Amino acid sequence: MRFRMRRARQKQVAELNVTAFMNLMVVLVPFLLMMAVFSRITVHELSLPSASQASEQEPPSLQLEVIMRTDHLVIADRRRGPLHRIPNTGEGYDLGTLGERLLEIKRGAPSIDQATILLEPQVDYQSLIWVMDVLRGGQTDPASGLRQPELFPQISIGDAPVQGGSGR
Structure with a gap:
C-alpha cells in the first residue's frame, strides 16, 4: 500500500x-x-594615440588643427600657426571653403591623415559633426555623383585655446 x-x-x-x-x-x-x-x-570613430605611440614616433611635418569659433573657422598648423581663417556665412560655417582649403593642404602633404578639431564650448554638436564630415572627406556628392577624396580620417577632438591668449 x-x-x-x-x-x-x-x-x-x-x-x-x-x-x-x-x-x-x-x-x-x-x-x-x-x-x-x-x-x-550614431557612432563616429575617433582615434586617440596611446602614450607609448606618442613617445616612439617622431612628430609629422604637419600637425593640422581646425579651430571652431562661434563666428569663424581657423585652419592651423600646431607648429607654424594659422594657415587660413574662414568667416561664417549667413547660414553658418562655410563648409565649402573649408573643404577646398583642406583639399589644398592634403595635396601638399598627402601622407598626413591625422587632424585635430578644437572647439569652443558654445559650438553646437551638429556643427561639429558637419566639420568632421568635411575633414574626413570621401563622401559622394549627390548633385554630380562624384566621390570626394579621403582627406584626414583620423580625427581627435579638444578644447579651443582662449582667443586672446594664442592669437589664433
Whole structure:
C-alpha cells in the first residue's frame, strides 16, 4: 500500500508557468533590436594615440588643427600657426571653403591623415559633426555623383585655446 502511494505522488507533474517570461521576451527583444540599430547609426570613430605611440614616433611635418569659433573657422598648423581663417556665412560655417582649403593642404602633404578639431564650448554638436564630415572627406556628392577624396580620417577632438591668449 505504501508503495502505491509513493508512485502516485511521483506521477504528479508540476506545471511550469512561462507566461510572464514570454511577455518579457515579447517586449525585450524588439527593444534591444531597435537600440542596436540606433547605436550603429550614431557612432563616429575617433582615434586617440596611446602614450607609448606618442613617445616612439617622431612628430609629422604637419600637425593640422581646425579651430571652431562661434563666428569663424581657423585652419592651423600646431607648429607654424594659422594657415587660413574662414568667416561664417549667413547660414553658418562655410563648409565649402573649408573643404577646398583642406583639399589644398592634403595635396601638399598627402601622407598626413591625422587632424585635430578644437572647439569652443558654445559650438553646437551638429556643427561639429558637419566639420568632421568635411575633414574626413570621401563622401559622394549627390548633385554630380562624384566621390570626394579621403582627406584626414583620423580625427581627435579638444578644447579651443582662449582667443586672446594664442592669437589664433
